[in-house]
Each structure stands twice: as C-alpha cells, then as structure tokens.
Amino acid sequence: MADKRYRIGEFSKLVGLSAYTLRYYEDQGLILSQRDDNGVRYYVAEDIRWVGFILHLKGTGMQLNDLKRYVKLRAEGDTTIAERRQLLQRVKDNAEAEIAEQQMHLKVLGHKIDWYDGKTAHTIDDSESFHDYLQRFQD
Amino acid sequence: MADKRYRIGEFSKLVGLSAYTLRYYEDQGLILSQRDDNGVRYYVAEDIRWVGFILHLKGTGMQLNDLKRYVKLRAEGDTTIAERRQLLQRVKDNAEAEIAEQQMHLKVLGHKIDWYDGKTAHTIDDSESFHDYLQRFQD
DNA sequence: AAACACCTTAGAGTGTACTCTAAGGCAAGC
DNA sequence: GCTTGCCTTAGAGTACACTCTAAGGTGTTT
Numbered sequence: 009m010a011d012k013r014y015r016i017g018e019f020s021k022l023v024g025l026s027a028y029t030l031r032y033y034e035d036q037g038l039i040l041s042q043r044d045d046n047g048v049r050y051y052v053a054e055d056i057r058w059v060g061f062i063l064h065l066k067g068t069g070m071q072l073n074d075l076k077r078y079v080k081l082r083a084e085g086d087t088t089i090a091e092r093r094q095l096l097q098r099v100k101d102n103a104e105a106e107i108a109e110q111q112m113h114l115k116v117l118g119h120k121i122d123w124y125d126g127k128t129a130h131t132i133d134d135s136e137s138f139h140d141y142l143q144r145f146q147d
Numbered sequence: 148m149a150d151k152r153y154r155i156g157e158f159s160k161l162v163g164l165s166a167y168t169l170r171y172y173e174d175q176g177l178i179l180s181q182r183d184d185n186g187v188r189y190y191v192a193e194d195i196r197w198v199g200f201i202l203h204l205k206g207t208g209m210q211l212n213d214l215k216r217y218v219k220l221r222a223e224g225d226t227t228i229a230e231r232r233q234l235l236q237r238v239k240d241n242a243e244a245e246i247a248e249q250q251m252h253l254k255v256l257g258h259k260i261d262w263y264d265g266k267t268a269h270t271i272d273d274s275e276s277f278h279d280y281l282q283r284f285q286d
Numbered sequence: 287a288a289a290c291a292c293c294t295t296a297g298a299g300t301g302t303a304c305t306c307t308a309a310g311g312c313a314a315g316c
Numbered sequence: 317g318c319t320t321g322c323c324t325t326a327g328a329g330t331a332c333a334c335t336c337t338a339a340g341g342t343g344t345t346t
Contacts, residue, residue: 017291027292028335046343048292057278061259067252072333093263100256107246107253113206114246117239120200124232139196156321166322167305185313187322211303 013050016041023059036072038062038079065096068103119145152189155180162198175211177201177218204235207242258284 016027025033033039034049039059041049065075078095081088123141126132132141155166164172172178178198180188204214217234220227262280265271271280 015292026335029333032334046292047294048343061255061277064252064255068249068256089263089267093260093267096256096260096263100253100260103249103253103256107249110207110242110246113203114239114242116200116203117207117235117242121232121235121239124228124235128228128232138200154322165305168303171304185322186324187313 011052013044013052014055016049016051019051019055022056023063025059025063033062037076038072065099068099069106070099070103074099115145116142150191152183152191153194155188155190158190158194161195162202164198164202172201176215177211204238207238208245209238209242213238254284255281 014022016030020027020030023030030039030041034041039055039062041051041055044050062075065078070078074095078092081092081095119142120138123132123138126141127134153161155169159166159169162169169178169180173180178194178201180190180194183189201214204217209217213234217231220231220234258281259277262271262277265280266273
C-alpha cells in the first residue's frame with residue numbers, strides 16, 4: 009500500500025466537505041494536511057478516517073469550539089485522555105437530552121397529524137379542539 | 148372566567164420567549180395579540196396554548212419559513228387542512244430522519260468513550276486503534 | 287498556449303433566528 | 317413628578333458555520 013495521496017479536490021468529494029471547508033477546518037486546527045514539493049496539500053487514508061470521526065462528532069451537535077478544544081487536548085498527548093473523555097461525555101449527554109426533547113415535541117406533532125386525519129375522516133367530533141384532543145394522551 | 152389579560156412582560160415569562168421575540172413573531176405573522184384602549188398588547192389563555200404549540204413545532208426543527216406558511220394556511224380555513232397535514236408530515240419525517248442520523252453518530256461517540264475507558268482500565272490492548280476497535284461493532 | 291487544479295491572505299457575504307438600541311412618546315402607580 | 321412598563325419604526329449587532337471573491341501566483345496536462 010503505497011499510501012495513496014489525495015489532493016484537495018478528490019479528498020473533498022471523498023469526505024463530502026467542500027475544499028473551502030477543508031481549508032477552513034485546517035485554519036481552525038481541526039485537520040492537518042501534508043504538502044508535496046510544490047506546496048500542494050495532500051491527504052492520505054488516515055485523514056479520511058479522521059475527518060470521518062470529526063463528522064461523527066459534528067453530527068451529534070458538537071460545536072466547532074468544543075471540537076477545537078478536543079483536538080487541542082488530543083495534541084497534548086495521553087495525559088489529557090480523562091479530559092477528552094469528559095468532554096465527549098458532556099457532548100453525548102447534551103445530544104441525548106436534545107433528542108429526548110425533540111421526541112417529546114414530535115409526539116405532539118404526531119398527535120396533530122392524527123387529529124387532522126380524524127377531522128378529515130370525521131372520526132373526531134367537529135366540536136373537539138386539538139387542545140381537548142391532546143388531553144386524551146396525557147401520560 | 149373573566150379571560151385574564153396578560154401584558155407582554157407577564158406573557159413573556161409565561162411562555163419563555165422574550166418580549167423582543169414575541170413582537171418579532173407577531174411581525175412575522177406567527178402570533179396575534181389584542182390591544183387595550185391604550186394600544187397596549189395583551190394576550191389571553193388561548194394565546195398561551197397557541198404559543199405552546201408553535202414551540203412544539205419549533206422544537207421539532209421546523210423553521211420560521213415553514214411555520215409562517217403553516218400559519219398562513221391556517222388562516223385560509225378548513226380547505227387547507229390537507230396541505231397543512233402534508234406540511235407537518237414532511238416536518239415530522241425530516242425530524243425523524245435527523246434523529247436517526249444523530250443516533251447513529253451518537254453510537255460512534257459512545258464507542259469512543261468506551262474505548263477511552265478501555266484504554267484507561269487497560270482492558271483494551273495498547274496497540275488497538277479506535278478505528279480497529281470500531282470494527283468490532285460493525286452491525 | 288490555454289485550461290485546470292491548486293496555492294496565498296484578507297476580507298466580504300450568506301442564512302437563520304433572534305436580540306438589542308435609538309429616539310421618540312403615552313399611561314398608571316407610588 | 318418620577319419610575320416602570322408599554323408603544324413605534326428602523327436599523328444595527330450577535331452567533332454560528334460556513335462560502336465565496338479578489339488578486340495575485342505556481343505547476344501539470346492537453
């Protein structure tokens with residue numbers, strides 16, 4: 009495996025981030041790239057995995073600031089593992105709380121859709137407001 | 148029930164939106180308010196429920212634009228019920244897809260935390276990278 | 287030799303949803 | 317009579333994460 013080199017255009021398609029964003033992330037310290045003899049960026053397989061992991065973190069709602077802090081800690085070596093773990097745990101707890109809240113809101117939205125269906129099918133009395141209807145599901 | 152009137156300051160605390168935001172939402176057509184003899188806004192119990200519902204929709208990730216469209220349709224009367232239902236269904240599908248994605252990302256984040264724990268407790272071999280470790284959970 | 291892909295710095299622009307200020311004014315309560 | 321809370325319009329500011337342009341350049345491919 010002669011460690012294939014990907015230039016920014018190819019890498020961009022590979023990871024699904026624009027070249028702009030890749031340079032921006034590099035500026036921000038999230039990504040590193042190597043350079044060939046002409047100063048042109050290139051990336052290797054390892055970088056695909058790293059960007060992939062960053063995208064997992066971003067996908068949980070982790071913000072750039074926290075991501076930067078995480079990357080900084082990582083660069084400081086194994087002594088920061090506990091701190092990194094803690095940071096990720098906080099992000100995880102946060103994300104889970106947000107999902108729980110969203111699901112609660114979705115429940116109401118689902119009831120509203122059902123209510124429309126009931127009205128349309130006349131299986132819900134014309135006089136029953138959505139607010140009254142919702143009361144039926146107080147659990 | 149002499150329909151208690153809430154002025155914007157009190158209402159703001161009640162629904163958890165700043166007075167600025169309430170006026171902004173009114174500008175945007177999401178909320179209506181009534182006025183007393185001096186032109187001062189007031190809200191009634193029904194408005195609490197309406198704002199509550201709006202917050203449920205917002206909480207699912209529905210954007211202001213869609214919210215505006217929804218409110219506009221609502222104002223057009225019963226003939227738009229099918230369209231409203233469709234709009235809400237789209238929002239619901241979207242939200243559910245987003246949650247599913249977030250949960251997928253959260254899974255990886257969870258594994259990373261476990262991996263840190265394994266490293267710290269030395270139950271994961273020093274030589275095993277996170278990427279290798281992750282392979283164990285390919286389901 | 288032209289087209290193409292890349293490089294740089296610095297800064298402007300985009301979208302979303304607020305959030306606040308300025309500058310004027312009215313009405314009720316202490 | 318002063319403070320407090322409200323009113324208006326219009327516009328500026330904030331936060332986040334990009335996204336793009338300008339204006340110059342290098343090196344490779346057709």
